[in-house]
Amino acid sequence: QVPAAATISTLGQYDGQSVTLHGWLYNSRESGKLIFPIFRDGTGTVQGVAHVKSVSPEVFDTLKNLTQESSVIVTGKVRADKRAPGGYELDIENVQVIQRVPESDPYPITPKEHGVDFLMERRHLWIRSPRQSAILRIRAEIMRAAAEYFDSNGFVRTDPPILTPAACEGTSTLFPVDYFGDPAFLTQSGQLYIESTALALGKVYSFGPTFRAEKSKTRRHLTEFWMVEPEVAFMDLDGLMTLAENYISHIVQSVLKNRRSELEVIGRDIARLEAITPPFPRLRYDEAAKMLQQAHADGHLENPFEYGNDFGSPDETWLTQQFEKPVMVHRYPAAVKAFYMEPDPQDPTYALCVDVLAPEGYGEVIGGSQRVASYELLKSRIESHDLPLESFQWYLDLRRYGSVPHSGFGMGIERVVAWICGLDHVRETIPFARTLHRIYP
Amino acid sequence: QVPAAATISTLGQYDGQSVTLHGWLYNSRESGKLIFPIFRDGTGTVQGVAHVKSVSPEVFDTLKNLTQESSVIVTGKVRADKRAPGGYELDIENVQVIQRVPESDPYPITPKEHGVDFLMERRHLWIRSPRQSAILRIRAEIMRAAAEYFDSNGFVRTDPPILTPAACEGTSTLFPVDYFGDPAFLTQSGQLYIESTALALGKVYSFGPTFRAEKSKTRRHLTEFWMVEPEVAFMDLDGLMTLAENYISHIVQSVLKNRRSELEVIGRDIARLEAITPPFPRLRYDEAAKMLQQAHADGHLENPFEYGNDFGSPDETWLTQQFEKPVMVHRYPAAVKAFYMEPDPQDPTYALCVDVLAPEGYGEVIGGSQRVASYELLKSRIESHDLPLESFQWYLDLRRYGSVPHSGFGMGIERVVAWICGLDHVRETIPFARTLHRIYP
Numbered sequence: 001q002v003p004a005a006a007t008i009s010t011l012g013q014y015d016g017q018s019v020t021l022h023g024w025l026y027n028s029r030e031s032g033k034l035i036f037p038i039f040r041d042g043t044g045t046v047q048g049v050a051h052v053k054s055v056s057p058e059v060f061d062t063l064k065n066l067t068q069e070s071s072v073i074v075t076g077k078v079r080a081d082k083r084a085p086g087g088y089e090l091d092i093e094n095v096q097v098i099q100r101v102p103e104s105d106p107y108p109i110t111p112k113e114h115g116v117d118f119l120m121e122r123r124h125l126w127i128r129s130p131r132q133s134a135i136l137r138i139r140a141e142i143m144r145a146a147a148e149y150f151d152s153n154g155f156v157r158t159d160p161p162i163l164t165p166a167a168c169e170g171t172s173t174l175f176p177v178d179y180f181g182d183p184a185f186l187t188q189s190g191q192l193y194i195e196s197t198a199l200a201l202g203k204v205y206s207f208g209p210t211f212r213a214e215k216s217k218t219r220r221h222l223t224e225f226w227m228v229e230p231e232v233a234f235m236d237l238d239g240l241m242t243l244a245e246n247y248i249s250h251i252v253q254s255v256l257k258n259r260r261s262e263l264e265v266i267g268r269d270i271a272r273l274e275a276i277t278p279p280f281p282r283l284r285y286d287e288a289a290k291m292l293q294q295a296h297a298d299g300h301l302e303n304p305f306e307y308g309n310d311f312g313s314p315d316e317t318w319l320t321q322q323f324e325k326p327v328m329v330h331r332y333p334a335a336v337k338a339f340y341m342e343p344d345p346q347d348p349t350y351a352l353c354v355d356v357l358a359p360e361g362y363g364e365v366i367g368g369s370q371r372v373a374s375y376e377l378l379k380s381r382i383e384s385h386d387l388p389l390e391s392f393q394w395y396l397d398l399r400r401y402g403s404v405p406h407s408g409f410g411m412g413i414e415r416v417v418a419w420i421c422g423l424d425h426v427r428e429t430i431p432f433a434r435t436l437h438r439i440y441p
Numbered sequence: 442q443v444p445a446a447a448t449i450s451t452l453g454q455y456d457g458q459s460v461t462l463h464g465w466l467y468n469s470r471e472s473g474k475l476i477f478p479i480f481r482d483g484t485g486t487v488q489g490v491a492h493v494k495s496v497s498p499e500v501f502d503t504l505k506n507l508t509q510e511s512s513v514i515v516t517g518k519v520r521a522d523k524r525a526p527g528g529y530e531l532d533i534e535n536v537q538v539i540q541r542v543p544e545s546d547p548y549p550i551t552p553k554e555h556g557v558d559f560l561m562e563r564r565h566l567w568i569r570s571p572r573q574s575a576i577l578r579i580r581a582e583i584m585r586a587a588a589e590y591f592d593s594n595g596f597v598r599t600d601p602p603i604l605t606p607a608a609c610e611g612t613s614t615l616f617p618v619d620y621f622g623d624p625a626f627l628t629q630s631g632q633l634y635i636e637s638t639a640l641a642l643g644k645v646y647s648f649g650p651t652f653r654a655e656k657s658k659t660r661r662h663l664t665e666f667w668m669v670e671p672e673v674a675f676m677d678l679d680g681l682m683t684l685a686e687n688y689i690s691h692i693v694q695s696v697l698k699n700r701r702s703e704l705e706v707i708g709r710d711i712a713r714l715e716a717i718t719p720p721f722p723r724l725r726y727d728e729a730a731k732m733l734q735q736a737h738a739d740g741h742l743e744n745p746f747e748y749g750n751d752f753g754s755p756d757e758t759w760l761t762q763q764f765e766k767p768v769m770v771h772r773y774p775a776a777v778k779a780f781y782m783e784p785d786p787q788d789p790t791y792a793l794c795v796d797v798l799a800p801e802g803y804g805e806v807i808g809g810s811q812r813v814a815s816y817e818l819l820k821s822r823i824e825s826h827d828l829p830l831e832s833f834q835w836y837l838d839l840r841r842y843g844s845v846p847h848s849g850f851g852m853g854i855e856r857v858v859a860w861i862c863g864l865d866h867v868r869e870t871i872p873f874a875r876t877l878h879r880i881y882p
């Protein structure tokens with residue numbers, strides 16, 4: 001029987017007491033008659049101290065010969081020490097080795113620098129490092145807070161299918177699956193499905209993996225990524241923007257509250273996150289376009305921005321650097337946006353849509369819109385976009401039977417993790433990243 | 442701009458006041474100078490009352506001619522009425538029609554009985570019915586509570602990949618995917634991956650869709666279903682059984698607390714759910730086998746139970762009917778169980794595993810085990826099960842570098858929804874069921 005154990009993250013509750021920890025040796029150093037092993041247990045790391053005279057010769061010898069990532073049960077007295085990373089050290093009393101990693105086959109990831117390919121090939125081990133495990137703990141908090149906001153605001157979670165018969169936006173980036181002889185695809189977005197659950201349940205959201213057979217290799221793209229998508233009946237674009245700014249702020253503030261020590265482990269600039277509170281600046285696409293054209297004229301941007309296009313990466317970076325908070329760019333030209341977006345009644349050449357761009361150049365984290373409510377308009381859009389009308393009959397039903405104004409957005413979890421953690425590449429935002437050239441382990 | 446609205450589920454807060462509801466006409470009847478339209482808004486249904494003299498002739502006429510599922514904005518005064526289903530009625534003051542469903546193309550699902558195929562073909566509309574939407578709201582609460590338990594008990598959510606290069610348990614029921622020219626499969630379980638995150642983070646869980654290309658058509662099988670899987674470093678089988686009984690009890694009690702009116706809508710026997718509290722009965726496989734053999738001798742079971750086999754469906758049904766609570770059957774013969782299960786040190790012909798069988802014949806909702814900790818034993822198991830050793834090298838690494846006793850289980854969400862809702866068939870447990878013959882809508 002495995003005895004009950006304390007965790008490193010809660011050592012503060014045991015100051016002056018003896019505790020038992022279950023964990024692994026992360027690193028160790030010796031200084032004369034002292035050994036300073038650093039243990040990890042998944043909740044953090046703590047430095048132990050053992051003097052040759054404070055423990056039995058067997059325990060001292062065991063510690064002296066302990067190898068990296070060997071698994072142990074350690075007993076020791078908790079001692080507050082302001083210089084220690086977590087504020088506490090452990091005066092070691094006893095250690096029991098569960099499995100000793102042999103010198104003949106040592107743990108492959110040493111504290112020295114390794115290349116990214118070497119580490120990704122050993123992702124199942126790399127996640128044990130303090131930095132990677134801190135990122136995964138922050139990711140989990142982002143996902144928890146992402147669901148919590150909707151669960152506590154009257155939204156019903158409804159799961160759209162992963163295996164779908166039709167494509168939402170073109171088929172070139174879809175993964176096909178043979179479904180007992182019928183063609184099927186892995187979902188790129190649950191939007192069409194949750195439009196139907198929104199008309200059944202009012203306020204809904206989905207939260208699951210989505211897929212894109214993206215042939216490009218960039219630091220922002222994964223082939224498998226997690227999306228959270230709310231959809232609300234009787235909500236217009238203004239309501240959607242208010243929802244988006246409250247939503248993102250809730251997530252960031254939850255991470256600051258519950259994962260502050262992990263943000264410190266990875267060295268994130270916390271003040272930048274503390275600024276993320278509602279409201280966010282709202283810019284019409286036309287205003288953003290003017291700012292970009294002016295920035296080019298002033299020599300801040302190399303290439304001129306061409307009105308009517310989507311923003312390029314340097315445009316987005318410059319634009320978001322003008323604000324401390326995420327910026328919400330709304331009402332893009334309808335011609336560059338998806339077929340299901342409601343036209344602006346003030347000027348139908350604009351779409352009632354919004355992209356939320358994260359600060360510090362992290363780019364789009366949310367894309368959303370009010371949806372076309374009219375049966376006739378939606379049908380003509382499907383036709384003019386050369387989409388197969390037959391596949392969209394059930395989607396058109398939502399406009400045949402009790403159509404209402406409704407809006408929703410999609411938020412990519414990995415983009416948000418990259419931004420909140422300040423990461424250069426999305427491959428570190430998820431336990432096992434899937435990219436063009438990687439599906440192992 | 443859409444005005445702010447009350448919801449039907451919160452009408453009790455507005456007794457005697459005028460409110461605005463956003464919703465749809467569910468049904469209507471007339472009685473002389475009175476019209477009684479029933480509205481739904483996704484949170485519930487409420488009956489309205491309009492007398493020819495209490496509203497304008499236009500409003501009366503609009504209500505008289507309103508068709509099923511037409512979308513409306515209704516204003517009325519809330520009036521407590523003990524005979525009303527939700528306890529309140531609405532004295533209608535005004536109604537604004539958003540989209541009127543025309544008589545020429547009426548809503549296809551009328552209050553009369555329809556066949557299951559007809560309804561599944563219109564699942565995007567069928568979910569609007571009071572019974573189906575109540576089930577989906579209960580499902581959402583089950584999922585919320587399922588995550589909440591782990592989030593508030595120190596577990597870190599880690600998402601295993603959906604696209605995997607290898608199979609956990611055989612390849613005959615896997616969906617293959619062409620991954621840019623490499624073979625890949627849709628995951629059947631995240632277990633192997635979260636064993637690696639458990640050794641990194643201590644206590645973890647995953648929560649996502651899993652896939653099984655099941656060619657059999659039964660009322661318990663979907664090809665796409667949601668699994669929640671915890672995995673805990675330094676946990677043994679006893680600890681796992683305690684976790685399982687606390688976990689299931691938390692979920693059932695949360696549904697009773699937060700979705701009681703939905704349980705009433707679907708007519709669930711609530712007393713049976715109130716009995717679900719820890720501890721659950723624990724039976725060795727051998728004891729269960731004896732009970733089944735005795736039941737056959739006593740004439741309660743048609744066929745004799747053959748020791749060493751898995752339980753058949755009639756066996757499971759009879760067995761669970763002997764208990765008010767889920768029953769935890771542990772220590773099956775190792776020969777019929779998976780390669781990764783730790784043998785019982787008391788007698789290695791038994792596996793340290795547990796299946797949790799739901800009451801009322803709902804069958805297995807949880808399957809779990811302590812995992813093999815020894816590198817040598819795991820390697821020989823992989824070889825004797827004819828699994829490709831090369832694919833499992835990373836999994837073996839978890840025993841090379843800091844192996845510890847660890848345990849985990851998998852719980853199928855749809856099985857739990859079927860049991861808690863008392864459903865005959867899993868197709869109603871998920872918004873868009875995927876079965877052998879259905880991938881639409």
Ligand SMILES: [Mg+2]
Nearest residue numbers: 355364366367
């Ligand atoms: Mg976009």
Ligand SMILES: [Mg+2]
Nearest residue numbers: 796805807808
């Ligand atoms: Mg099983």
